[in-house]
């Protein structure tokens with residue numbers, strides 16, 4: 453079997469507890485308090501995210517799967533034979549399977565993931581479904597430069613696959629930087645396949661981040677529970693609440709954790725003071741029109757070769773390639 457020995461390479465690890473402490477303290481010392489959204493995804497947070505995907509209001513996952521149901525064969529056609537598929541993150545078994553099923557003689561599958569348990573689980577699952585496909589899991593933080601493993605044979609092109617609208621978590625400037633990094637990693641003949649949620653009716657977007665069952669609120673507050681667990685801090689989860697609003701000027705959902713009263717919280721040796729009503733930023737989920745996305749792609753030296761939509765036109769999958777040389781005027 454082509455499963456390479458599962459030896460996590462420790463190129464770029466997520467921070468150990470001491471760095472976690474520093475990151476949290478820095479975020480809470482700032483005038484506008486802020487914590488990074490990747491802090492959501494401990495084991496409990498990843499479970500809760502999967503539950504979010506099943507909520508009736510959260511259309512993103514269903515729309516992207518519907519898109520692939522309709523268009524995966526055509527996407528695979530556009531990518532061509534002998535592709536090396538590098539996936540940023542690895543928690544997308546259904547989507548990746550829909551794509552891989554249609555690819556013609558793929559060279560290898562390279563999931564890039566920092567949560568070693570998820571990486572291992574997804575490789576095992578994929579190896580079962582695609583027993584002849586070489587798997588080259590890379591244990592790394594995909595926001596950092598990657599050293600891709602040497603492929604088992606020469607690929608015709610390297611495709612960086614970034615589904616799920618995870619790019620929406622990055623501010624425009626950071627999204628452009630990340631696309632630039634993908635462009636470096638895909639090489640000259642490569643391409644990027646990225647899922648991007650579309651701008652649409654604001655009520656529909658806001659409902660997706662404020663499900664009636666309260667799963668998203670629990671997901672958001674789990675960040676505080678995680679900090680309590682891992683750093684021994686004393687956030688009282690009943691004294692904070694989740695708030696997600698669409699900011700139409702910025703074109704994004706902004707999720708905050710709101711302090712319900714004046715209170716102090718201990719994080720290591722530090723004490724953070726919260727005013728009543730004070731908001732701490734924990735996530736952006738940026739929404740793009742096709743024109744918006746073409747503009748950030750261009751700023752990263754890329755052009756949109758093709759875009760696909762789901763039947764309800766809620767979500768897009770964008771195929772980006774290197775921008776041709778500027779034509780002289």
Ligand code: AVJ
Pocket residue numbers: 504512616617618620621660661668735736737
């Ligand atoms: C996994 C980043 C795509 O922003 O829609 C879902 C995360 N946050 N509900 C998103 C999330 C709240 C999700 N992404």
